[in-house]
Amino acid sequence: MSHSQDRPGFWTRLSNPGQFLIWSRPLVVPLVVVTAAVFLVGLWFALVNSPEDYQMGDTVRIMYIHVPTAWLSQFVYAVMAVSAIGTLVWRHPMADVSMKAAAPLGATFTALALYTGSLWGRPTWGTFWEWDGRMTSTLVLLLIYLGIIALWRAFEDPLRGARMVAILTLVGAINIPIVKFSVDWWATLHQPASVLRADGPTMPGSILTPLLIMFGAFTLLFIVLHLVGMRTEVRRRRIASLERRLAQRGA
Amino acid sequence: MAFDLGPHAVFIIAAYLGVATVVAALIGYRTFEARSVSRRLSLLEEASGRKRAQ
Structure with missing residues (x-):
């Protein structure tokens, strides 16, 4: 057998849980370092090196954590x-x-988007909460995440639970375009999109720069936490199969 | 001044502190979970190796 046949192919390395643990290991520490560095730069821009908004004043700084967490609530889904x-x-x-x-992770980022949104809403709109399209659909998204987590916990065997969870996840995906386009479909309190627009962002560079850096920082945070969580889940499944094997041998 | 956050400072500080606390808890939870699962797996692999050797 040739050497090239001995080495697992690209798809095997990507899909095999054992191979995944091997190739993902050296990625964790560099990703943590890059994420921390991008957060430091982003926070410096967000809190120190960016102007106040001419209408909202300093409360615009809440946007630098609200918009990335709101983006992740949809991206994770x-x-x-x-x-x-x-x-x-x-x-x-x-x-x-x-x-x-x-x-x-999705549930946490959605909860944070709702939390920061309500803290931003009070000084700018005069209310912590309003049953408008964007806020209500984001609350529904949080409930879908919690339902998915509860369904995972209802199954002792994750392999059996995965198909049910996958179906619920795909049914719940209908809410994502509702969250995204709610601000266009219903003219309510929440402002329309100002970054991801067909005609480009509507904000000045001095505000867009910290926002994009914080977007990057939060997205990297998700990537690191997802990678670490996946590594833990692979190991947890290995524990379950080892326990079964040991129990069979003991019996 | 760099940290004069204006009349609505309390909302800005509450937002940043809340996010920092939850993100720190999430990182802590994922780290703790990863370590305890790794430790349990090594113990089981050791036990499984011993059983096979017996």
């Missing part, structure tokens, strides 16, 4: 939806792992 397709169509072993590791 998109990652879970793609993973759900991987589970249902290809029965990809790492797709279940990815879905399970992402759900608590």
Whole structure:
């Protein structure tokens, strides 16, 4: 057998849980360092080196943590939806792992988006909460995340639970375009998109720069936490299979 | 002044502190979970190796 046949191929390395633990290990520390560095630069811009808004004053600084957490609330769900397709169509072993590791992160970022949004809303709109399209659909997104986490916990065998969770995740994905376009469909309190627009961002560079750096920092944070969570989940499944094997041998 | 956050400073500080606290808790939880699962796996692999050797 030739040497090239001995080495696992690209797809095997990507999809095999054991191979995943090997190739992802050297990525964790450099990713942590880069994430921390981008956060430091982002926070310096957000809190020190950026102007106040001519209307909102300093409360614009809440935007630098609100918009990235709101972006992640939808992005994490998109990652879970793609993973759900991987589970249902290809029965990809790492797709279940990815879905399970992402759900608590998505729920946390959605809760943070609601929290920072309400703290930004009080001084700018005069209210912490309003049942408008964007806020209500984001609250529904949080409830979907919590439902998915609860469903994972309802199954003792994660392999059996994965298909049910994948179906619920794909059904819940209908809420993502509702969250995104709610500000266009219903003219309510929340402002329309000002960064991800077909005609480009509507804000000046001095405000866009810290926002984009914080976008990067939060996205990197998600990547690191997702990677570490996936590594833990692979190990947890290995523990379950070892325990079964040891119990069989003992019996 | 760099940290004069204006009349609504309390909202800005509460937002940043809240996010920092939750993110720190999330990092702490993922680290703790990773370490305890790794430790349990090494113990089981050791036990499994011993059983196989017996």
